[in-house]
Amino acid sequence: MTREMTHDGPDADHRLDGMAQGVLGRGEPRPEGALKVTGRAVYTGDQQAPGMVHGALVRATITRGRVTTLNSATVLEMPGVLAVIDDPRLVRFSGQGATTKPPKADAAGVVYHGQPIALVVAETLEQARHAALRLTVDYAEEPGAVTGPEDPAAEVELPQKKQSETGAPDAALEAADTVIDRIYRTASMSSAPMEPHASLAEWQGGKLVLHSTLQMLASAQGQVAAALGIEPEDIRILAPHVGGGFGSKLGISPETVAAAIAAQQMRRPVSVVCTRPQSMETTSRRSETLQRIQMGADDEGRLTMIGHEALVSNLPGQKFSEPVQQATHFTYEAAHRRVVHRVARVHRLVAASVRAPGEAVGATAFECAMDELADKLGLCPVALRLRNIPKVEPGTGRPFSSHKLAEALTEGARRFGWEHRHASPRARREGEWWIGMGMSSLVRVNTVMEAKARVSLSLDGTALVETDMTDIGTGSYAILSQIAAEMLGLPMGSVETVLGDTDLPASSGSGGSFGAASTGSAVYLACLELRSRLAEAMGCPEPELTLKDGHAIHDNRKVPLSTLMGGAAMQAEGHLIPGEAEDKARQATWGAAFAEVGVNAITGEIRVRRMLGTFAIGRVLNAQTARSQALGGMIWGIGMALTEELVHDARDGHIVNRDLAEYHVPVNADVPALEVHFLEERDDWAPMQAKGIGELGICGAGAAIVNAVHNACGVRVRSLPMTVDKVLAGLVEAEADQG
């Protein structure tokens, strides 16, 4: 029996608040945690299969053209080498998320430097890697490779749906008392999850069993099926533990398809584990952005005009373009607005979703510009933002599902000690260090996806939650168990959650901050169905039924669940279907970030000294895992502001720093004490009144650091990351200005 819900409008019932178990929202430890801390959690690359052989990807050393010859003969003579695979079905890069359309096939047609072109299979890992390095390749190079978005030869497209204009923006800018018109740049970036992309493929009869590092299994199943030309039903994908994804595992990647083809050809299980450089160079990246932000404001700091132009890049023919201005449409009020979105066609690794596509870079740049406006107006940056919060969504007039930006700003400012900030830069010095404070709003669109889950109730008083959902570090095991425990009145220890298997009901998968609310709601609905049946047995209306510690309680009667179940186990499915709710109200998560930094006056080194974030995400499902997600987002903001940049070679577009020594993710010593504060609320427009938290932290936190650096030392860096060279140049200029 399936309980379906189409999400068409608000729900003010707040059923979860009426439950009695009291486990939801609490910082329950992760049920799979003991496996993870003892090394017993088995990830894709840990999988072994009898007779397993190893595949190593070979990458192109040209930017554009065709492979004419793979000189396989020499490597086939090497010990242990079994095959060199150049099947036309091999794909060139990772697929996008939430689609069953596979990534572009025909690996022999090279469109970026580093693209996988073949797979060498050998008995051992060492043999495969050695042979892959020895394989020589002949190419027919094509001229006309464009390696950067600002190359004048780049073809630039303006997707119609991403352009918009309201009022008379040019005239409004002309008439404004105060104007900001600035160019900001953010770098090409890598998801760089700690677990490299990996797949183990095995054919059992006509059926493909695939262990793979993936965030969304159901759509990936469709991608694999289309890529191989087989039916989705003939593929089973398993991913019970995924070592981080951050967007790079939303779609299938080249090694997924390569492993499947090789296993078919070899008639043996084939494991393909990307090396770190391959994991960064053959999957996907976040596009670099060039953003022109214009603002007009009146004397009191009310925005009259907002202009946000962006130039991003992707390979020719790719539909995805970093949705830089996604939140620009609704974050601040202004009567006159213009959004221009350009996509340059370049021969670089495919661009796709990386944690918070859009706002991560768009809100960050916009919040830097807001700081410049506040500065120009002589207004407190918090006050400027408070002054421009719209009451309804600008342009559409839709209501906001909930709106906590003002509270996030004021509460954050209070907790952080914002009143101690000096309004002018270079006002606080400790030894060699300029000290300053900066802040930013945080905003991220919120959405739900279709999701199914199954919940079974056994006579021994335990429940089993099953769905193909993944836990990529997000806390799915914990929160899905908590929802079932709360709804069914069971202690946490009596609920088991099984994830990461396409044989189970199809979930939303993990991505876009939609996982917890979407798949959580499917679990909630399945439990609601079970509650109805228990209530019927109890002889009471379902809303009046209390379930707690394995007992049903109503009207002075207390009955063990097993008695009520009449000797038979129970099972139900929940099915959440996104409906009209998304069109009727603007739904988003809101927050604010505050940072204090030190800038070394001599070296330009930046140290983040402390940071605080306030977050309004609706109902908090697990206080501890939600906090960890918020921390992670803020720390990604530190990386974006200070260190992270994929450097593309100007000559051939290849990623120069495709490893963890040269692509600088934040390390422990880069991260100060961080404070996270949730403004708990119930967003009626969100199922379970809960929204996502995985991405909000990165949607502006970097700007708080950029703005703090300016407040500290007077240097505005408009090209991220703010590496020491950029800061130092500004410091020299600032010294000269002071004479």
Added chain:
Amino acid sequence: MHVTLTINDTKHSLDLDPRTTLLDAIRSHAGLTGTKKGCDHGQCGACTVMVNGRRINSCLSLAVMHDGDAVTTIEGLGTPEALSPLQAAFLETDGFQCGYCTPGQICSATAMLEEIRAGWPSHVSETLDGPALPTEAEIAERMSGNLCRCSAYPNIVAAIRLAAAEREDAA
């Protein structure tokens, strides 16, 4: 080549391709997959194990260089039923998210606390010869060879401080 490794008090006699790293020997040949491969270049710390009591990146070492050595991996520190104090502390403070870097973090932290006890200085130590203390700054500095992309760093530091404090109390 023939190599004998004692891993978590169990002797493993392995016949290995000389190109095999200590990491791959532990994972693929001894079958202990708790130790993770994040970069294979000594850049991320996911493969950290203890060799004769000291933490090393096992991916940067060939197995044949360790004939006769005693290796401790994450599996040797505790089990889900009997967690080591650091393992329990990581669980308590949510010192991880995806868990992939976690075995390396915990092996690294286990050896790192011994380094502090032995008075080894770090870049942030006040003096070279004074006693070293498990402060936030010392832990963050000494744990910076272990990357965590989920960025659980504040919780990792909290976990290590918790375990260190518990050990002080017990001492």
